[in-house]
Amino acid sequence: MSPILSVRGLAKHFGGVAAVQGVDLDLPAGLITALVGPNGAGKTTLFNLITGAVEADTGRVMLAGTELARRTPARMARLGVARSFQDLRLFQSMSVQANVLTAIEPHAWFWQPGGRRAHARRLQATEMALAETGLSALADALAAELAYAERKFLSLARILATGAQIWLLDEPASGLDPASRARFSALLRKHAGQGVAICLVEHNLDIVSALADRIVFLDQGRKLAEGEPQAILRDPALAAIYFGERRA
Amino acid sequence: MLVLQLLASGLQTGALYALTAAGFALIFGATRLFHFAHGATYALAGYAFVLADHAGLPWPIGCLIALAVAVAFGLFTDIAIYRPIQRHSASFFTVFVAAFGVVIFIQSALEITFGRSFIAVSSALTHASQILPGLYLAQVFWVAIAVTVLVFGALGWFLSRSNSGIALRALAENTELLRAYGLSARRFSALAFALGSALVVPGAVLGAATTGLSPVVASHVMLVSLAASVVGGIGSLRGAAFGGFLLGIAENLVVAVLDTQWSEAAGFVVLFAFILLRPSGLFGTAVAR
């Protein structure tokens, strides 16, 4: 199966520190890929480079075979690449419903094109995303007033509503209680089953082994390994790196 | 010789701006608070000195009173205004509005008490004499320069030698450290407010002795110390000092070309240009974003 998003040789230095060094990554439709690695491995930076939030030094990003030069977060969003943030970055002072609705109103003008009919469609997409994430009853609550798990689901609802085909999720399930985590995982599985390419950064290896189809192992900005979860997680050398026993 | 004369008065104004701005920068560095009410500290210290003088007290006592007023007011804003706000809101805007409210309040209180016009202390130091053909300098010029050099020297010594000073400087240079310090940063915040507020005293006293004071000095000094810090690079002491001199000189030199009405605007044109072109300032590293 050919990947819908592929990354070749992406690299970024901050001052003298190489944050990401020539990473290749393929995200095929319908698969959940987990980025795993110790702190500072460059996982979040990789997301930032892909979406153009941080400008890459070198490297290419291809979407369905077309190279995307001069990426900006806004443009990537329009091309169907959605991302979440580790610290969620909800629109705190807005209602739950408005958080989702505004995520699918990207036009920077006084109003959105398409008139009432398009607005009705966006309202419907919002309702569906809220229903799927179990937030319908909280639609009018302020984002800032939500409980932790609800906030996580809201950050997912924003992405769901966009209908994006590529999701970059930064620690989406961390800190969730087991029941919420199961519900969260089921949602991700369902959408992967419908053809969404999901890439997630995750520290919790239980979540990774339960959820991921593939693992990409990063350390110090390099890709060290890639493959089936069980094979990667059983590799003693990688485990040593992950759990902090540095090579000489 | 006009340019030389203007340069000299620019240096004198700049020296006082530099000290005030350094106080602002010190407070910002240690607490990440934009202490907009710093100008009010300046005004209160100046008026305290004038009152003491009018009461017939000798000037060293007047300076001590001004110092006590400045430090007390600085600590008061920290404890009674900023801390309660920061307990419930991390938004800079809330802090800004509260501090701005304080400036307005102090300004109108001074206006009601002392009237709108300038008041000053008369001093023999301000009688100018001709140094070079066409260049008139009053002794207060040398006093201003000497005091500035001395205070900056003492400040530098304190920040590099004493334990609290080193801790303050470390906080200013490293925000992460500030976070890691957590609660104990509170103690340093009080120290920074006391020290930063004390730095307005030379400017306020010399201001009272030269140009005089009026209630609007509170907002003027607030603007100038802000501008100097931004131009120099927020949180950088060296930058603030440099920015203060730069603004003082710009304000005075512009008179050589334009009417005096433009002198205040000149400083703000410099400020505006800096924010547009180099928001991190001359000595700053982190950009505002």
Add this chain to the structure above:
Amino acid sequence: MSAYLLNLAELGTIFALLSLSLNVLIGYGGIFSVAHAVFFGVGAYAGAQIALHLAPDVLLAALGGGLAAGVLSFALALPALRVRGEYFVVASLGLQMVATTVFTEAQGITGGYGGLVGIPPPSLFGLDISSPRLFLSVCIAILLAVMAGVHALMRGSFGRSLMAVRDSESAAEAFGKIVPILKTLAVVLGCIIAGAAGGLFALQMSFVNVESFTLDQSVLIMAMVIIGGVGTLLGPLLGTALLLLLPAALSFLPGIPPTELGAVQQGIYGLAMTLLMIFRPGGIAGRAEGRR
């Protein structure tokens, strides 16, 4: 109604427009401008010039004032795109200080300290509306129209986008928002309305000079928005009413010499701003728990 009350009501309508427009910047855009009086002034000078040289038509003055302020608002939009937070406040302070000097010095356009005098009484489409009642009705009609428009925009996708950018710029970008355009539109919209208010102000006063467009005025407008409640529809109107009635209320209090009224008024709203930020940062009409 007495002439005094009518006059107060006219000013109230004009300041309501001002605080409403500043609320677009502060409350929705998170753009904390302390230079709003600049655009009020630009609009007033433009309106006065139109009234003096073309026709003293209310709509023409409001439109001309709005247009002039809208064009010059890019001077505010530029720093808004470069920096935020305290830095932007400082930039807008700088703009305000420079503009005050320009207003004083550009005597050909503004009349300097003396200002522009002898602005003819207002008309509308050639009809004389110089009677205070008529003029007030026209101002109220304009205010209501602008309120309805701004309310619709802020409740719609534009308002949501602006608030999203205010709450988290990076997240807003990640959902396709084009932040520079949104911020520029907010600044231009707010300044156009301020300029239109200026045009009305010129006709209401029949005289304008720089004293109405200084930092003090900017702070007064800001205080109206903040005391009323940022980011709410009615908050700015409430703040406007309170702060405009304050001097009138004070003049009934015994013991305050008339010359000190201005200072006492400023002292009160300065104190009110500080106390509100400590105890109720959302303003009177805002949510009690405050903004985050």
